[in-house]
Amino acid sequence: MNSVFDQALWAVGRGSGVVAIVLLTLSVLLGIGGRSGRAVFGMPRFAVTLVHRNVSLFSLLFVVVHVVSLFLDPFAQLRLVDFFIPFLGAFKPFWLGLGTIAFDLLVVVTITALLRNRIGPRMFKAVHWLVYAMWPVSVLHAIGNGTNGREPWFLVLAVFCVMAVGGAIAWRLHEDFVEYRNVRRQETR
Amino acid sequence: MTERKVTMHIDWTRCDGRGLCVELLPELLTRDDWGYPVGRGGSEIAIPQNLEYAAQDAAALCPTQALRLHK
Ligand code: HEM
Numbered sequence: 001m002n003s004v005f006d007q008a009l010w011a012v013g014r015g016s017g018v019v020a021i022v023l024l025t026l027s028v029l030l031g032i033g034g035r036s037g038r039a040v041f042g043m044p045r046f047a048v049t050l051v052h053r054n055v056s057l058f059s060l061l062f063v064v065v066h067v068v069s070l071f072l073d074p075f076a077q078l079r080l081v082d083f084f085i086p087f088l089g090a091f092k093p094f095w096l097g098l099g100t101i102a103f104d105l106l107v108v109v110t111i112t113a114l115l116r117n118r119i120g121p122r123m124f125k126a127v128h129w130l131v132y133a134m135w136p137v138s139v140l141h142a143i144g145n146g147t148n149g150r151e152p153w154f155l156v157l158a159v160f161c162v163m164a165v166g167g168a169i170a171w172r173l174h175e176d177f178v179e180y181r182n183v184r185r186q187e188t189r
Numbered sequence: 190m191t192e193r194k195v196t197m198h199i200d201w202t203r204c205d206g207r208g209l210c211v212e213l214l215p216e217l218l219t220r221d222d223w224g225y226p227v228g229r230g231g232s233e234i235a236i237p238q239n240l241e242y243a244a245q246d247a248a249a250l251c252p253t254q255a256l257r258l259h260k
Contacts, residue, residue: 034252037207037224046209046250121203121254180206180224 006074013070014147016062018154021142023059025161028135030055031128032168037179053113060110063103095144102138105130135165195236196259197244199226203255210247210256216240 030052033040040048067083070076077090084104086097112119112127139158143149171177206224217234218226228234236244236258248256 037205044212045207046212046246049209049250049252117249117254121252179208184223 009069009073010075013066013073013076016066016069017142017146018148018157020059020062020066021139021161022157023055023062024135024138025165027052027056027059028131028165029168031131032172035172036177056110056113060106063106067099067103092145095141098137098141099145102134102141105134105137109134132169193260195238195241195244197234197236197248198257198259199228199232199234200255200257201232203253205253205255207252209250209252213243213247213250214240 030041030048034045034048034052037045039045041051043051067078071078071080071083078096079088079090082089082096082100084100086100086104087093089096089100109128109130112124116124139161143155143158146154148154176182204225206220206226208220208224208226211218211220211226214228217236217240218228221227244256244258248258
């Protein structure tokens with residue numbers, strides 16, 4: 001039993017989880033920004049789409065590091081089944097189960113997004129909207145399951161993320177969200 | 190050498206005027222007052238050889254898959 005190695009696994013497991021939350025938050029912001037059809041964050045529209053894709057793929061990469069390192073970690077007591085089927089965990093099964101759900105949704109969303117031009121925009125969009133469930137579930141998992149989940153620094157980070165995504169969703173629901181919405185509406189009146 | 194002519198077709202039933210194609214093909218497309226792309230040749234736009242890659246990007250990145258390339 002190599003305790004330094006175990007410590008390292010545990011640190012990597014938690015650290016990659018925190019990074020994943022931040023990247024998932026950025027991914028949602030970029031996704032909504034792209035959907036607005038506007039050149040947001042100082043980038044042209046096509047770049048917003050590409051950065052959204054790349055940030056999303058990086059968030060999946062960090063989530064994979066997160067689950068694999070905790071799988072190898074003896075304290076977390078993860079089993080392979082916990083990657084795919086929620087609420088069977090040996091330790092905090094409810095909060096772990098939320099992580100499992102978020103992971104499954106992330107995998108499905110990523111696969112369908114990469115195949116978007118083959119499966120068509122309707123199917124892509126129907127699946128992609130699962131991100132609005134996946135993101136809050138992943139944040140709840142982090143707060144509930146994490147060793148640091150209820151420490152002030154993490155809660156401050158979580159509040160920032162929730163405010164950012166909440167604000168973006170409020171903008172998404174606003175009637176002038178889409179560029180040219182104004183002129184297009186006037187014309188059909 | 191045989192000359193291949195690539196054309197790009199805009200499917201107006203799908204186009205939502207998001208503007209990505211206009212950014213990627215500024216030499217060929219502009220936006221009308223409602224944000225939709227306009228090019229010479231209407232919905233069948235001839236693509237010069239030097240812009241083929243840009244046209245492929247535009248077709249691949251179109252959020253509504255409204256662009257199709259024909260050779
Ligand atoms: C971490 C995973 C992901 C999250 C959280 C996420 C989030 C989002 C959100 C919130 C939207 C706006 C949806 C709407 O309200 O209509 C969106 C749109 C979009 N996402 Fe993602 N996304 C993820 C992964 C991906 C990946 C991997 C790709 C590409 C391979 C992708 C491509 C797109 C595209 C093309 C749109 C724009 C659809 C449109 O403009 O109509 N997403 N995403």
